[in-house]
Amino acid sequence: MIEVDYLVVGAGAMGMAFTDVILTETDATVALVERRGRPGGHWNDAYPHVRLHQPSAFYGVNSRELGSGKKDAVGFNAGLYELASGTEVVSYFDHVLHQDFLPSGRVQYFPMSEYLGDGSFRSIASGAVTEVSAAKIVDATYMNVTVPSVRPPQYPVAPDVRCVPPNDLSKAGVLPAERYVVVGGGKTAMDACLWMLGQGIDPESISWIRPRDSWCLNRRNIQPGEEFADNSLEGFVSQIEIAAAAESIDDLFTKLEAAGLLLRIDQSVRPTMYRCATVTDSELEALRAITNVVRLGRVERIDAEQIVLADGAVPTGPEVLHIDCTADGLERRPVVPVFSGENITLQTVRTCQQVFSAAFIAHVEASYDDEAEKNQLATVVPHPNTDIDWLRVTLANGINSAIWREDQALGAWLRDARLDAFSELRAMSGGMDADRVALLRRATEAAMPAAVNLQRLIEEAS
Ligand SMILES: Cc1cc2nc3c(=O)[nH]c(=O)nc-3n(C[C@H](O)[C@H](O)[C@H](O)COP(=O)(O)OP(=O)(O)OC[C@H]3O[C@@H](n4cnc5c(N)ncnc54)[C@H](O)[C@@H]3O)c2cc1C
Numbered sequence: 001m002i003e004v005d006y007l008v009v010g011a012g013a014m015g016m017a018f019t020d021v022i023l024t025e026t027d028a029t030v031a032l033v034e035r036r037g038r039p040g041g042h043w044n045d046a047y048p049h050v051r052l053h054q055p056s057a058f059y060g061v062n063s064r065e066l067g068s069g070k071k072d073a074v075g076f077n078a079g080l081y082e083l084a085s086g087t088e089v090v091s092y093f094d095h096v097l098h099q100d101f102l103p104s105g106r107v108q109y110f111p112m113s114e115y116l117g118d119g120s121f122r123s124i125a126s127g128a129v130t131e132v133s134a135a136k137i138v139d140a141t142y143m144n145v146t147v148p149s150v151r152p153p154q155y156p157v158a159p160d161v162r163c164v165p166p167n168d169l170s171k172a173g174v175l176p177a178e179r180y181v182v183v184g185g186g187k188t189a190m191d192a193c194l195w196m197l198g199q200g201i202d203p204e205s206i207s208w209i210r211p212r213d214s215w216c217l218n219r220r221n222i223q224p225g226e227e228f229a230d231n232s233l234e235g236f237v238s239q240i241e242i243a244a245a246a247e248s249i250d251d252l253f254t255k256l257e258a259a260g261l262l263l264r265i266d267q268s269v270r271p272t273m274y275r276c277a278t279v280t281d282s283e284l285e286a287l288r289a290i291t292n293v294v295r296l297g298r299v300e301r302i303d304a305e306q307i308v309l310a311d312g313a314v315p316t317g318p319e320v321l322h323i324d325c326t327a328d329g330l331e332r333r334p335v336v337p338v339f340s341g342e343n344i345t346l347q348t349v350r351t352c353q354q355v356f357s358a359a360f361i362a363h364v365e366a367s368y369d370d371e372a373e374k375n376q377l378a379t380v381v382p383h384p385n386t387d388i389d390w391l392r393v394t395l396a397n398g399i400n401s402a403i404w405r406e407d408q409a410l411g412a413w414l415r416d417a418r419l420d421a422f423s424e425l426r427a428m429s430g431g432m433d434a435d436r437v438a439l440l441r442r443a444t445e446a447a448m449p450a451a452v453n454l455q456r457l458i459e460e461a462s
Contacts, residue, residue: 001130001133002108003133003134004028004030004132004133005026005029005134006028006030006137007031007033007132007134007136007137008032008138009121009137009138009139009141010033010034010035010041010139011034011140012042012043012141013059013060013354014041014346015032015141016060016096017354017355017419018138018140018358018361020061020359023101023104023106023107024063025362027106028106029106029108030101031107031110031134032109032110033110033113033115034109035114035115036112037111038111039097039111040093042147042329043086043089045147045149046147046167047086047147047191047192047195048167048170049169051085051086052089053187053277054219054278055081055082055083056081056082056083056084058224058353058355058420059089059355060092060096060355061100061355062419063418066088067084069081076280076282076286077280081223081225097109110130112124115141116129119134136344137342137343138345139343139344139346140346142333142336142345142346143331143346143347143348143354145330145331146328147327148188148327149167151327153299153302154326155298156301156302157302157322158301158303160304160318161302161303161316161322162318162320163324164321166188166191166323166325175199175321176201177320177321178205178319178320179205179319179320180201180321180322181206181207181316181321181323182196182207182208182323182325183209183299183322183323183325183326184324184325185210185273186214186273186275186277186329187278189325190277191325192323194283194286197286197287203289203291204291206290207292208290208293209296209307209309210293210295211295211296211297211309211310212271212273213264213269213270213271213272214265214273215253215264215273215387216263216265216284217261217277217278218235218260218278218279218280219278220280220281221261222421224424229424229425229436230436232424233425233428233439235260235261236443237443238259238261239256239259239394240442240446240447241442241450242256242261243394243450243453243454244449245449245453246453246457248457249388249460250270252391253387262390263279263281263284265287265288266293272386273386273387274384274385275330275383275384275385276352276384296310296311296314298310299326302316302322304317305317307322330383332382332385333347335347335382336380338361338374338378338380339371339375341371344361344365347380348380349378350381351384351394351396351397353419353421356417356420356421359419360420363413364378367413377404379399379403381396388458388461388462391454391458391461392458394454395451395454398447398450398454402447415427
């Protein structure tokens with residue numbers, strides 16, 4: 001039996017970001033229980049070429065920088081701030097654990113331990129069960145991130161068909177193949193295609209099964225530092241003004257694209273998916289070289305000689321390497337209250353900003369007493385899936401920000417929060433020049449019309 005203030009289940013990015021703020025802002029003790037052998041969650045199972053999709057500057061835990069704060073000089077991200085590799089993310093969390101958490105004397109870490117759901121966990125190595133007496137139980141597993149390497153494809157694959165997760169592409173003996181079929185329309189598939197193109201694989205030899213096309217975020221608009229501040233501010237303001245003025249959903253997306261806020265691979269296809277995939281112009285340009293795109297819905301099965309999809313079939317064969325990129329890294333989970341008695345369930349309070357959200361929830365836990373107030377501050381913004389979800393999450397983000405703005409102390413915390421991509425914009429407000437003040441005024445004026453218009457468009461769409 002051990003006794004702690006917080007039992008945190010899951011040492012993935014969210015569990016780590018939550019624990020970090022609890023250690024910084026309270027005197028509480030924590031038991032961190034993790035099924036895997038080390039912290040970092042799904043990053044431990046990621047494909048070797050994975051990198052963050054958004055700058056390292058906003059990732060990890062609040063109290064420790066990730067990366068060197070430099071811009072990339074080469075590659076698809078050249079000119080923009082660095083994106084940590086998967087290995088770097090895992091080693092960063094290892095440092096956080098061993099250099100910050102454990103030396104604090106307030107964290108007990110239990111790797112290789114399966115939480116049993118009743119305040120106890122079992123060691124996977126020894127089978128020993130430990131009871132935990134904790135004032136609060138924090139579920140940092142609820143978002144249920146899945147990556148392709150941890151499960152077989154979710155469609156039947158005939159025995160002799162070669163179908164691998166992207167992790168296997170760089171394993172000995174896998175490449176080359178005569179032809180390639182990439183399955184999936186999300187960011188993992190984009191990463192696999194970019195990696196293959198980067199290895200000199202002929203784009204003509206790649207078929208890309210994209211059940212849905214995706215709206216993507218422009219990474220240029222999500223950058224830290226003064227150099228990008230005007231660009232970020234202008235992007236922020238034009239998004240609000242476009243949302244306020246759009247006459248229809250089509251009009252909205254046309255204007256968001258024209259303003260460089262949303263991007264798509266194929267300009268002749270109107271995307272129906274939005275899942276926060278973040279890209280650069282040069283990545284899109286490279287991806288456009290793959291012209292053999294199959295839009296026949298989801299794969300139902302792969303037979304020896306054909307791939308059967310929801311709306312048709314395409315030929316395949318033993319010479320083809322299929323790359324399964326269909327795992328759901330951004331599952332849409334039912335929303336539950338973040339704070340409920342002794343339970344805290346970590347979810348996103350700003351779209352696709354998991355680590356920021358976990359840190360924010362920990363700050364709310366540390367600073368407020370009333371459960372209703374805490375839940376109001378930590379209103380969940382569920383993961384988006386469809387294009388219409390772009391409207392829903394933008395509206396929900398806007399409402400949360402408006403509620404947070406009412407609270408001066410919270411505003412001060414946000415200004416200092418490394419994980420908050422907007423913190424630098426907020427911090428600027430002390431010394432802003434007249435142009436920036438004018439831009440912010442425009443944003444304030446358009447905020448309410450934007451909320452009303454987005455609500456109207458959402459209702460029309462549903
Ligand atoms: C390829 C990829 C790139 C991404 N890039 C970015 C990015 O650039 N920026 C960004 O903000 N977000 C990004 N994300 C989103 C990302 O999912 C989150 O940032 C974050 O890593 C998710 O962490 P998590 O803690 O919610 O989940 P996980 O990483 O899944 O962690 C949950 C942990 O809980 C453990 N666990 C589960 N059940 C139990 C149990 N019963 N007992 C004990 N332990 C248990 C698991 O072993 C795991 O370690 C990316 C996601 C993917 C898939």
